Amino acid sequence: MKKLLFIFLLSTLHSVAQHQIQLKAVVNHEKKTLAISQTLVYNNTTQDTLHEVVLNDWMNAYSNKNSPLGKRFSDEFVRSFHIASDKDRGGTLALSIQNSKNTNLPWHRPEDFPDLVEVPLVEPLLPGQQATFFLEYTVKVPNECFTNYGFNDQGEMTLKDWFLTPALYSNRAFVKYNNLNIDDAPNALFDIDLDITTAQDYQVVCDLPLLSSQSNKNHFKGTHLTSLSLYIDKHPTFQAYKNNQVEVVTNFEDTRIDEITKALLIDKITNYVGKHLGTYPNAKMVVSQTDYEQNPFYGLNQLPSFLRPFPNYFIYELKFLKTYLNNFEKNSLQLDSRKDNWIFDAIQVYSMMQYIDEYYPEAKMMGSIGKLRLLKRFRLINLDFNEQYSYFYMLMARKNLDQPLGVSKDKLLKFNEKIASKYQAGLTFRYLADYVGEEVLQKSIQDFVRDAQQHFTTAADFEKILKKNTSKKLDWFFTTMLHSRQIIDFTFKKVTKTEDTVSFNLKSKSNVVPIPIYGLKKNEVVFKEWIVDYKSDSLYTFKRLGADKIVINYKNTVPEYNLRNNWKSLKAFPVFNRPFKFNLVKDLEDPGYNQVLYVPTLEYNYYDGFIAGMRFHNKTILDKPFGFDITPSYSLKTASLSGRASGVYNQYLREGKLYYIRYGLGGENYHYAPDAYYKKLNPNITFRFRENDFRKNINKSLVFRNVMVNREPSAFVLSSADENYSVFNMRFSNIQTEITKHRGMINDVQISSKFGKIATTLSFRRLFNDNRQVNLRLYGGVFLYNKTESNFFSFALDHPTDYLFDYDYFGRSESSGLFSQQYIQAEGAFKSKLSTPYANQWMTALNGSFNIWNWIEVYGDAGLLKNKYAQPLFVYDSGVRLNLVTDYFELYFPVYSNNGLEVTQPQYAEKIRFIVAFSPQALLGLFTRKWF
DSSP states (O other), rough: HHHHHHHHHHHOOOOSSSSEEEEEEEEEETEEEEEEEEEEEOOOSSSSSSSEEEOOGGGGGGGGGGSHHHHHHHHHHHHHHHHGGGGGGEEEEEEEEEEETTTTTBBBBTTOOEEEEEEEEEEEEEEEEEEEEEEEEEEEBBBTTTTTTOTTSOOOESSSSSOOEEEEEEEEEEEEEESSSSOOOOOOEEEEEEEOOTTTTTTEESSEEEEEEEETEEEEEEEEEEEOOOOESOOOOEEEEEEEOOOEOOOOOTTOOOHHHHHHHHHHHHHHHHHHOOOOOOSEEEHHHHHHHOOOTTTTTTTTTTTTOOOOHHHHHHHHHHHHHHHHHHOOOOBOTTTTTTHHHHHHHHHHHHHHHHHHOOTTGGGGGGGGGGGGGGGHHHOGGGHHHHHHHHHHTTTTTOOTTTGGGGGHHHHHHIHHHHHHHHHHHHHHHHHHHHHHHHHHHHHHHHHHHSOBBBBHHHHHHHHOOOOSOOIIIIIHHHHHHOOOOEEEEEEEEEESSSEEEEEESSSSOOOEEEEEEETEEEEEEOOOOOOOOOOOOEETTOOSSETTTTTTOOOOSSTTOOOOSSSOOHHHHHHEEEEEEEEOOOTTTTEEEEEEEEEEEETTTEEEEEEEEOOSSSSSSSEEEEEEEEETTEEEEEEEEEEEEEEEEESEEEEEEEEEEEEEEEEETTEEEEEEEEEEEEEEEEEEETTTOOOOEEEEEEEEEOOOOOOOEEEEEEEGEEEEEEEEEEEEOOEEEEEEEEEEEOOOSSEEEEEEEEEEEEOOOOOOEEEEEEEEEEEEEOOSSSTTTSSSSOOOTTTTOOOOOOTTOSSSSGGGGBBOTTTTTSSOOOOEEEESEEEEEEEEEEEEETTTTEEEEEEEEETTTSOOEEEEEEEEEEEEEETTTTEEEEEEETTTEGGSSSGGGGGGGEEOOOOOOHHHHHHHHHHE
C-alpha cells in the first residue's frame, strides 16, 4: 500500500519530468557499509520505446583489482589499490530489483562494465510512460586512500556516485561508461528524497536542503540533480554561507583567514559566477576540501607551505573559485562530461581568467616574489598570472604529447586531463573572445548554460549558439582548434617598410586560423590588425604609425606553438630581432630574448672526487628544437679540468607512429681510473614511436650511434691494448610498463674493428592479485667475431666494464671496496662475484625474483657462459633483495652460489650489492611516469 501511495504522489508531481528517487540509507560505521532501500520512478522522456533500463553503479568499480578502474590505477602507477586488502575495497552487494507488481526482475552487468546494471523490462516502456523499480542493496564503501572519497579510520565517509542512478540516454542509446575516477558519471537528471540514518554524533552534509533532523536521522530533498555527494563527519567541519544566489556549505581548509573574510569572498565568488554564467538551479551547494583536492589549482598547490607569495585570502579565493565553478557545472549542466568535457573546462578556466582580469589585473604568476630585486630578470617571476595557463599547455605541446580538445576525456594522458587540456580549453575561449568580442562569447556561454540546465545538450549546441551570435566565420575553431593536433605557428617571411607603411608575407604551419598582428613603438602598442583569410603568397600592408617593431600574437591570446619567431625589428640597423639574455638556473621561455642559462654544478666520482663546474645551456622549461648544454668543470681531487658538452636538434612529427627524431652530438672528459682520463665523442640519432592511443604505456625507440673513445694508459687498469676504439651501436627497444605488469625487449648490435656482437634482453614483471610479484629477465649475447685479447669487451656476468661509458658508475674501475659493490642491471646481471666473470664467445642468463613480504624478495640467477678453448660453464647465485624503490634504491644480499654458502664466508659485507640513483633525471622518472 505504501509503495502504491508513493507512486501516486510522484506521478502527480512529475508526469513526464526527470526521474524520481526515494532513498533510505542506514550507515554501518564499523563495517563501512550503507544498507539502501531505493525506489526509482523512471520516466521515459525519449522518443524511443525502451526494452531495458541501464543504471550507473559506480561504487562496484572498486570491487575488483581487474576492473577498468583497477586497470586505470595500474596504468597511472597508483599502487595502493592493488596492494589493498579486500576490506579496503568497495562494491555493491546483495542487489535485488522488483517492479511495481512486486515481481523480481533479472538484472546483469554488461561484459567489461562491472559498474553498470542492465534491467530488462517485462513490458516495453513507451515514450512518456513511467516504470517503477524497488531496489535493495548494500554499498561497501572503499578506503579514501584511493581517490580521497570513501571511509577513514574514524568511520567518517566522503561519498560520490555512491548509489544507483539512471544512466544518461543520448543518440537513441544509453551512455555506458566505466568509472575511471575522472569525475564524469553520465547520470540522467533526477529528483531525490533522501532519508539517512547514522550512528550518534555524526554530522551529515549534502547538496540537498535539510527538511528534518532528529537524533541520528536526517531527511533531505532536492530536485534537478545530476550527482549527489555525501559527507558523514564525526567532527563537524562544515560551515554554511547564504546569499541571494545560493546557500554554500563548505569545509575549505584555511585557518589563516577569519570567518568574516571567508563570508565576503564566498559572496563575491557566487555573485560573480551568477553574473557571468547565470543562476544556479538549486538552493544549496557543497564545496568541499575533497572536491578541491581532486581537481586542485595546479601552480598554487605546488608551492611549499613556507613560501607564501600570495596573500592568504587570495589563495583561498582562487581555490574556492575553481571548485565552485566545477561544482556549478557538474551539478547543473546536462552534458556528456566525458565526450564533451572540453566545454566544462573551457567555461571554468576562461571564467577564472576573467576573474583575475577583473579583480587582480596586476597579479603575477609568482606573486610577491616578483618584488625581490635579485629575481627581477626571471621570466617566471615577471609572468602575468593568466599567462601561466599557456605555459602549462605548451609544456605538453612542445613534447608532442598534446591531444585534441575534442578527444574523449578517458583517452587523455593524466597531465592533459588534469592540467594541459583544461588550460588549453580556457585559452581557446580567450582566443575566441579576442576575435569575436568578449560580449559575444559571454552571451553565448550564458545561453548555453541556460539551455544545458533545462535539457541535455552537446558541443554541437554550443556551436549553433556561438554562430548565431556573431557573423564572423568560425568553422576554423571547430576543426583546427577542437578536433586536430595541428599546431598554430606563424612567422614573418619577408618584411618591407616605409615611413608610413609596413608590408609583409606570413608563413604558417597550420590550417587557416585568424591571427593578430601588432605594431609596437618603444614597447607600446600603436596598432593591432587581424589576418583572417591567410594565404602564403599574400602581401599584407598596414599603416606603420611610427612602429619600430611588428609582432605576431603579441598578447599571446592565440595558443601558438612558438612565440620566439614572432618578432621583426623595423629599426634601421637591427643587430638581433631578439637580444641575448643570461639567467642563473632554469627559467621559463622568454620569446623576446635569446636565453642562455647558467648554473653551478657539483658532481662526484671516486677518481675525480667532487667536480665543481658551471653549466651553460638553453634548456628552458619548454622544450626547443635546438638545444645546447656545455659544462666545463674542475676536479677538486686531481686539480685538473674535465667536463661535458652536447648539442641536439629535435624534430617532432605530429602525425603517425613515428613522432620524434633527435639528432645529437655529445662529448665528455673525466677520469676512468685514478691516473687516467677518458674522452668520449658520441654522434647519434634517435627515433621514437608510439601508439595511436597515447595512454598506452608502450615506448619504442631505435637508436643509431657511433661511440668513439680515447683512454689514457693507466697503471691501475690492465687493458692497454684497448685504449682507443670506436664502436657503432644500433639498439631497438620495445617496453610496456605499468604498476601490475611490465614487458620489455631490447635488441643491441655493436660493430667495431676488433669485435662484433649482438645481444637481446627480455624482461617481464607481474603483480598478481594476491600481491605477489614476479620479476624475470632473460639475456642472451653472442660474438659475431672477436679479435681482442683482453676481457674489456667481453660479456660480463656481474660487473659490466661499460666500455661505452653509458652507466653511472661511482668507481668504474674498482675491483674491491665499496664502489666495486655498485650493481648495474646489465648483461649477465648476477649479484654474486664468481671466479669466471666474463665470456668472450657467448653468454645466456636468467634473472628472477619473487617477493615474500612487501618489498622483501628472494632472487635467483642462472646462466651459461662460453669462453674460447673452454667448455660451457653453468653458473648460479641466489639471495635476498630489498626492493625499496625499483631501479632507484635496492640492496642485494647473496646467500648461495657457485661460491658456496656466502653468508658464512669472511668479509660478507663486501659481497652486498647496491643500486642508488642520484641522477635528477632518473629520479624525475618516478614522477613523469604517472603523468605522461
